[in-house]
Amino acid sequence: MISIQNVHKSFGDLEVLKGVSLDVNDGEVVSIIGGSGSGKSTLLYCINAIENIQKGKIIVDGVDVHSKETNKDKLRQKLGMVFQQWNSFPHMTVLENAALAPRIVKKMSKAEAIEVAKKELVHVGLGDKFDVYPTKMSGGQQQRLAIARALAMKPDYMLFDEVTSALDPELVGEVLDTLRLLADEGMTMICVTHEMGFARDVSDRVAYFHEGVIAELGEAKQVITDPQNPLTQKFLSKVR
Amino acid sequence: MDYEFHWNVVFQNMPELLNGAFVTLHVSVLAMLLGIVIAILLAIAKMNNSKPYCYIATTWVEIARNTPAIFQIYMAYFGLGALGIHLSPYVAVLSALVFINAGYLTETFRGGFQSIPSTQYSASKSLGMTSIQVYRYIILPQMLRRIYHPMTNQFVWSILMSSLGILVGMGELSGTTQRLQSLSFRTLEFFMVAAVMYFIITKLVLISSSLLSRKLFKGEI
Amino acid sequence: MNSLFTPLSWSDTGFILIGVMNTVTISIVAIVLGTLLGLAVGFLRAESSKVVNVLLGSVLDILRSVPLIIQLILFSTFVGAMGYPLDPFVAGSIILSLYTMAFMSEVFRSGFESVHQSMRTSARSP
Numbered sequence: 001m002i003s004i005q006n007v008h009k010s011f012g013d014l015e016v017l018k019g020v021s022l023d024v025n026d027g028e029v030v031s032i033i034g035g036s037g038s039g040k041s042t043l044l045y046c047i048n049a050i051e052n053i054q055k056g057k058i059i060v061d062g063v064d065v066h067s068k069e070t071n072k073d074k075l076r077q078k079l080g081m082v083f084q085q086w087n088s089f090p091h092m093t094v095l096e097n098a099a100l101a102p103r104i105v106k107k108m109s110k111a112e113a114i115e116v117a118k119k120e121l122v123h124v125g126l127g128d129k130f131d132v133y134p135t136k137m138s139g140g141q142q143q144r145l146a147i148a149r150a151l152a153m154k155p156d157y158m159l160f161d162e163v164t165s166a167l168d169p170e171l172v173g174e175v176l177d178t179l180r181l182l183a184d185e186g187m188t189m190i191c192v193t194h195e196m197g198f199a200r201d202v203s204d205r206v207a208y209f210h211e212g213v214i215a216e217l218g219e220a221k222q223v224i225t226d227p228q229n230p231l232t233q234k235f236l237s238k239v240r
Numbered sequence: 241m242d243y244e245f246h247w248n249v250v251f252q253n254m255p256e257l258l259n260g261a262f263v264t265l266h267v268s269v270l271a272m273l274l275g276i277v278i279a280i281l282l283a284i285a286k287m288n289n290s291k292p293y294c295y296i297a298t299t300w301v302e303i304a305r306n307t308p309a310i311f312q313i314y315m316a317y318f319g320l321g322a323l324g325i326h327l328s329p330y331v332a333v334l335s336a337l338v339f340i341n342a343g344y345l346t347e348t349f350r351g352g353f354q355s356i357p358s359t360q361y362s363a364s365k366s367l368g369m370t371s372i373q374v375y376r377y378i379i380l381p382q383m384l385r386r387i388y389h390p391m392t393n394q395f396v397w398s399i400l401m402s403s404l405g406i407l408v409g410m411g412e413l414s415g416t417t418q419r420l421q422s423l424s425f426r427t428l429e430f431f432m433v434a435a436v437m438y439f440i441i442t443k444l445v446l447i448s449s450s451l452l453s454r455k456l457f458k459g460e461i
Numbered sequence: 462m463n464s465l466f467t468p469l470s471w472s473d474t475g476f477i478l479i480g481v482m483n484t485v486t487i488s489i490v491a492i493v494l495g496t497l498l499g500l501a502v503g504f505l506r507a508e509s510s511k512v513v514n515v516l517l518g519s520v521l522d523i524l525r526s527v528p529l530i531i532q533l534i535l536f537s538t539f540v541g542a543m544g545y546p547l548d549p550f551v552a553g554s555i556i557l558s559l560y561t562m563a564f565m566s567e568v569f570r571s572g573f574e575s576v577h578q579s580m581r582t583s584a585r586s587p
Contacts (some may be wrong), residue, residue, distance in 0.1 A: 091382050
């Protein structure tokens with residue numbers, strides 16, 4: 001379980017998160033929507049300890065993420081993360097991309113790591129691309145590679161940071177299908193997204209971020225189709 | 241044409257010329273290796289926020305890049321000599337080449353490092369890699385690809401510039417050629433052979449460099 | 462020990478200034494001539510047959526991979542031996558221009574060749 005408790009985060013004078021609290025249960029899919037600059041991506045970076053926080057706590061499976069005693073590299077193995085920019089490692093083949101972290105972080109044998117990597121690549125539909133270099137692939141394929149690369153670490157949670165917003169429109173579908181597949185398999189996921197249809201259909205709950213706070217949090221269908229907060233209503237009417 | 245070519249004396253002195261060529265290669269390799277080490281430090285200093293280090297590095301780079309090599313060599317040999325520090329021609333040329341190589345390579349390294357998006361770092365961190373692993377497996381291999389060709393060019397440049405050793409009586413290929421031709425007065429013959437030898441050396445360096453790069457870098461950037 | 466070096470004095474300024482002017486002049490000559498020649502050679506290389514290309518390419522290759530100082534010595538000795546000794550300034554200008562040409566021609570060649578594919582096809586179509 002990921003428990004976010006009254007988190008405050010500032011970049012210099014700019015306060016991006018102004019007291020955010022959210023519990024994500026195992027097996028749950030939570031989508032975070034909101035305008036740009038509302039702090040939604042920052043929250044993911046804080047959960048993964050890429051960014052530190054000024055106040056509050058984030059607890060993952062009973063471990064305080066930002067405590068000094070926490071081994072953050074170890075913790076991140078539990079938290080898979082996929083970014084807006086896919087960040088394939090251009091100097092490695094698709095298979096090497098996916099096998100690297102299991103090999104050097106989890107210290108698997110080469111054969112084991114390759115096996116895990118192959119399994120996850122097939123999982124996301126890249127079974128025919130093992131020896132291809134990522135730069136030869138489309139954005140959608142590279143983004144699926146990024147998902148497989150994260151999955152190869154066998155994370156308990158997956159964080160998705162606007163994974164479709166840098167893609168050409170015709171490539172969005174294949175990546176969303178992959179996310180849908182993961183959700184169906186019971187992966188615990190937090191998705192920052194601009195795809196309202198995806199948020200409504202795939203997630204269990206949706207949080208609407210506005211200026212660093214959660215303005216509305218509720219069951220997915222309700223928040224998207226029948227928002228209660230006027231701010232959410234205004235945002236959704238603009239997005240559609 | 242009145243000039244008569246006499247090649248015999250050149251062939252008799254071939255061992256000396258080859259020895260000179262070896263010294264040329266020797267000084268260039270050493271200048272490159274030392275230059276790389278210093279350039280790494282200067283590049284780190286230049287990207288550092290601390291003002292004094294950054295200032296020293298910038299001054300070094302600007303002087304090295306904006307003054308001719310011959311000036312550096314004269315400074316190391318005659319300039320320091322006038323101050324009572326007497327360097328041998330070899331050391332003088334070597335230190336001048338190291339100074340210049342370090343200046344140019346600093347910019348190469350800095351550019352290579354900054355051309356790698358910082359998101360590569362955060363993506364690697366998110367997979368649980370330690371910082372050392374990120375550099376070892378992700379950042380440095382990519383950087384090496386980008387700086388490989390500029391570095392090869394810098395090495396070729398070092399070989400060509402070491403020919404200025406002729407001006408301080410160094411025993412590398414040009415200096416040896418100069419000495420031998422002044423004994424025999426076969427200026428054209430000796431320098432033509434020297435030119436051919438320089439050509440062969442640089443070609444060999446370029447060919448082996450591209451063979452090595454094909455072996456090292458399989459992925460595309 | 463008597464120093465070989467006499468201290469720099471104000472009377473030297475004139476010589477240094479002449480040197481500066483010579484540097485500037487020879488650089489301008491080399492850049493202008495080298496660029497013009499480079500343009501012509503680059504155009505030739507982009508347009509001509511493979512044989513001509515290889516021949517031109519190897520000459521340029523020599524200019525690029527033999528140290529400048531060797532080229533200068535060879536050239537001035539050569540014209541001297543042929544019976545036409547040249548003023549060092551002229552010999553230097555010629556070699557530096559050729560040297561610049563060797564580098565500029567590559568720039569122009571790749572320029573010409575990058576325009577080729579698309580422009581030529583469209584320019585030729587009626």
